[in-house]
Amino acid sequence: MKKKIPLIAHDLKKIYTIFAVVVVVLFIVCTILTNFNVMSLVSNGDAFWSFITNDFLPPKLPKASRIPGVLSSVLVTLALALSSTTIAAILAMFVALFGSEKVSPFPKLAKVVRGFATFLRNIPALVWAFILFSSLGIGTGVGFVALCITSFAFMVRAFVETMEDVSQDCVESLLTVGGTFPQRVSQAILPSCLSGFLSWFLYCVEVNIRASTIVGMVGGGGVGMTLFSYIKNFQYDIALSIILLIALMVIVVDQVTNILRKELLK
Amino acid sequence: MKQILKFENVIKRYPNGVHALNGVSFEMKEGEFISVIGPSGSGKSTLLRTINKLITISEGTVVLDGEKISDKKGKALRSLRRKVGMIFQNYNLVYSLSVLQNVLHGRLGFMKGFKGIFGIYSEEDKKKALSLIKELGLEQFAYNRASDLSGGQKQRVGIARAIMQEPKLLLCDEPIASLDPSSAKTIMDLLKDMTSKRNIACIVNLHQLDVAMKYSTRIIGLSKGKIVFDDTPDKLTEEAIEKIYGTSYENLMLGGEKSEKEDSFNCA
Ligand SMILES: Nc1ncnc2c1ncn2[C@@H]1O[C@H](COP(=O)(O)OP(=O)(O)O)[C@@H](O)[C@H]1O
Numbered sequence: 100m101k102k103k104i105p106l107i108a109h110d111l112k113k114i115y116t117i118f119a120v121v122v123v124v125l126f127i128v129c130t131i132l133t134n135f136n137v138m139s140l141v142s143n144g145d146a147f148w149s150f151i152t153n154d155f156l157p158p159k160l161p162k163a164s165r166i167p168g169v170l171s172s173v174l175v176t177l178a179l180a181l182s183s184t185t186i187a188a189i190l191a192m193f194v195a196l197f198g199s200e201k202v203s204p205f206p207k208l209a210k211v212v213r214g215f216a217t218f219l220r221n222i223p224a225l226v227w228a229f230i231l232f233s234s235l236g237i238g239t240g241v242g243f244v245a246l247c248i249t250s251f252a253f254m255v256r257a258f259v260e261t262m263e264d265v266s267q268d269c270v271e272s273l274l275t276v277g278g279t280f281p282q283r284v285s286q287a288i289l290p291s292c293l294s295g296f297l298s299w300f301l302y303c304v305e306v307n308i309r310a311s312t313i314v315g316m317v318g319g320g321g322v323g324m325t326l327f328s329y330i331k332n333f334q335y336d337i338a339l340s341i342i343l344l345i346a347l348m349v350i351v352v353d354q355v356t357n358i359l360r361k362e363l364l365k
Numbered sequence: 366m367k368q369i370l371k372f373e374n375v376i377k378r379y380p381n382g383v384h385a386l387n388g389v390s391f392e393m394k395e396g397e398f399i400s401v402i403g404p405s406g407s408g409k410s411t412l413l414r415t416i417n418k419l420i421t422i423s424e425g426t427v428v429l430d431g432e433k434i435s436d437k438k439g440k441a442l443r444s445l446r447r448k449v450g451m452i453f454q455n456y457n458l459v460y461s462l463s464v465l466q467n468v469l470h471g472r473l474g475f476m477k478g479f480k481g482i483f484g485i486y487s488e489e490d491k492k493k494a495l496s497l498i499k500e501l502g503l504e505q506f507a508y509n510r511a512s513d514l515s516g517g518q519k520q521r522v523g524i525a526r527a528i529m530q531e532p533k534l535l536l537c538d539e540p541i542a543s544l545d546p547s548s549a550k551t552i553m554d555l556l557k558d559m560t561s562k563r564n565i566a567c568i569v570n571l572h573q574l575d576v577a578m579k580y581s582t583r584i585i586g587l588s589k590g591k592i593v594f595d596d597t598p599d600k601l602t603e604e605a606i607e608k609i610y611g612t613s614y615e616n617l618m619l620g621g622e623k624s625e626k627e628d629s630f631n632c633a
């Protein structure tokens with residue numbers, strides 16, 4: 100038999116094959132370890148479907164008297180996400196200046212700053228929320244702090260990278276004119292990085308809209324809290340309409356930030 | 366003529382062990398226009414950057430306008446840097462700002478406090494910047510963003526910014542390496558013209574031998590971090606060129622035919 104002419108390099112084909120095998124093996128291992136079989140979803144399908152059709156469907160509106168409260172809880176979630184991201188962005192901008200060897204007046208400390216930010220960022224907002232709730236008690240303020248910490252850490256990293264990409268050359272030229280550090284920041288770094296910073300900020304707003312809903316569920320207030328209270332009372336049909344409302348909120352915010360981001364690129 | 370710059374046995378070792386400068390000594394007087402030539406990696410950029418302490422030297426002394434630059438820190442370093450304008454291969458402008466704002470950056474070293482931070486320049490400075498922009502033929506672009514300009518125009522903004530500093534010495538690190546031949550000529554003509562009119566000494570790193578011959582009053586040839594040639598352009602023989610580039614004359618792609626080179630001798 101004639102050998103077929105391969106379309107891709109032999110090595111690459113080998114990598115794809117190995118990758119496919121690894122995925123299958125991992126799936127089997129995980130199934131065994133977790134004792135969870137995807138097939139059980141199909142075999143237990145009846146119970147699952149009846150839960151969906153009987154309890155969730157059709158979505159039901161909350162009592163008319165409760166609707167304004169639900170809507171204002173959506174606003175609380177939005178405000179929580181926006182305000183925490185804004186405060187975090189302002190703080191992150193200052194700290195990021197010290198996180199880049201090329202920009203910071205204390206280049207030796209840059210690694211420490213970045214390491215600290217990485218450490219904070221790798222702890223999810225939800226974990227921060229739990230830690231803070233147990234020490235400070237439940238409330239919107241604590242949700243705000245939890246969101247602030249993670250988005251601050253994320254933006255420090257993102258801002259440092261933006262600065263290193265964009266502003267090294269012009270920082271150097273302001274060094275040669277004898278400019279001070281604050282002058283270099285305001286006259287070179289900020290103008291050349293502002294659109295990059297804003298674009299990361301908008302991304303963070305998107306992330307925090309979702310995160311603030313979840314932080315809300317565990318006690319941070321807002322629409323997450325409302326949703327959770329209906330679930331706790333087994334009012335799944337009302338919960339469903341709130342879930343739809345949350346989806347709507349997330350979609351609208353994503354659309355708005357997308358439009359803004361495109362405008363920024365112009 | 367007054368001495369403006371002195372290198373005494375300067376050595377620069379990078380942390381990775383590369384000896385970029387290996388005992389460099391020379392003096393420079395006001396009114397000189399020096400071209401530094403040499404193969405890539407011979408230390409031209411390093412040499413230029415040690416002059417305003419963008420790079421700190423390992424040994425030796427650099428004396429700029431009578432002051433040792435290696436002892437300078439903070440405010441004293443900034444005011445010494447002010448005396449040295451610099452022009453870069455990549456122009457190094459702030460592209461989101463206007464041409465005028467970029468030119469005015471040359472004044473930042475003279476400004477204190479929040480005026481400098483927020484870029485509140487005096488009317489006098491603005492007038493001066495605008496007339497400089499006009500002198501460089503960019504008046505219709507004064508309020509354009511720097512990113513809208515062509516390469517040659519960006520480099521002219523770079524020159525204007527450096528001149529705004531009222532420097533005593535101008536350093537140019539391959540100012541024409543990213544430009545087409547015609548913009549390159551404009552830039553070199555401008556550099557020569559602006560510096561001689563204002564009595565600014567000038568050091569230019571160049572790759573183009575013919576350009577070095579045509580414009581400079583003196584040429585320094587670097588090879589592996591050492592000065593192997595330091596004389597007027599007419600003394601730059603084939604032999605000297607071979608010594609600088611470490612290869613025979615035929616293997617070099619030179620900027621023009623031999624006859625043209627002789628023409629440029631006459632011009633210079
Ligand atoms: N920041 C640096 N760290 C380590 N080595 C460097 C650095 N900058 C330049 N070098 C090395 O120093 C030598 C001289 O470089 P450079 O001054 O840029 O030469 P040129 O401008 O003549 O091409 C080269 O071998 C280069 O690899």
Ligand SMILES: [Mg+2]
Pocket residue numbers: 409410411
């Ligand atoms: Mg170089």
